[in-house]
């Protein structure tokens with residue numbers, strides 16, 4: 001692991017979050033920005049203007065039994081392969097209605113993933129990759145939505161390219177009186193850093209990357225790297241899964257916790273409103289009660305109304 005003999009990182013937020021510098025080994029770190037920009041299939045959001053480019057990759061589970069149909073009258077190379085049930089893949093639900101399709105890990109992302117898993121000693125099976133094309137691209141303040149994130153697991157942001165600032169701010173309800181200032185921390189995310197977001201910090205603090213409209217000549221060298229472009233990879237350990245074609249859903253965040261009893265995906269309606277309300281509560285409540293909000297599970301995949309929150 002590249003960071004094993006470095007000084008211990010400074011705790012951030014509730015103390016369960018920290019930043020690791022010089023995370024990837026030099027041979028990977030030097031070329032990683034260009035490799036990712038070229039190999040990732042970037043999407044502009046279909047549902048509305050998203051102030052950055054996004055892509056989703058993840059682990060496709062070979063959880064089905066695939067058999068070559070034993071039809072002796074058909075030559076072997078023509079026999080169909082029957083998979084029952086077929087594959088499933090992790091799903092990370094959040095209030096923005098449209099997620100790009102999940103693709104298998106691409107080669108450079110797969111290498112970064114191995115470093116993350118080694119460093120954390122925790123599996124990660126899903127990554128949201130975001131390209132901040134300039135200082136104008138940003139992500140608004142939010143808490144990550146944890147209905148589908150394996151409980152107690154950590155969320156990891158690997159940064160490459162231009163340095164940006166992650167701003168952490170305690171949730172509004174933590175103010176004892178309306179005039180109280182909310183705690184704010186600024187974490188610099190330089191090229192080749194890994195920010196680990198612990199569950200307690202995600203529960204009590206919001207995080208975001210604000211737009212930086214300063215002219216290039218006012219920025220430090222690290223902020224101008226890669227022409228001011230930044231790519232972040234948010235790795236998560238997801239416990240909720242979809243079957244191909246978004247037909248069925250099961251796992252931690254769904255009503256059925258197991259593959260055998262997977263239930264059809266729900267689109268819109270009152271269950272969608274409930275999940276959106278639970279997401280809202282997760283953004284606002286410092287003592288968010290996961291069991292109350294998400295414990296029963298939700299089979300909703302698409303919300304009827306487009307909502308641009310993160």
Ligand SMILES: O=C(O)CCC(=O)C(=O)O
Pocket residue numbers: 128130139144157207208209232234
């Ligand atoms: O770009 C980043 O580092 C932050 C991404 C983030 O917070 C998210 O995807 O939830």
Ligand SMILES: [Fe+2]
Pocket residue numbers: 142143144207
């Ligand atoms: Fe986030």
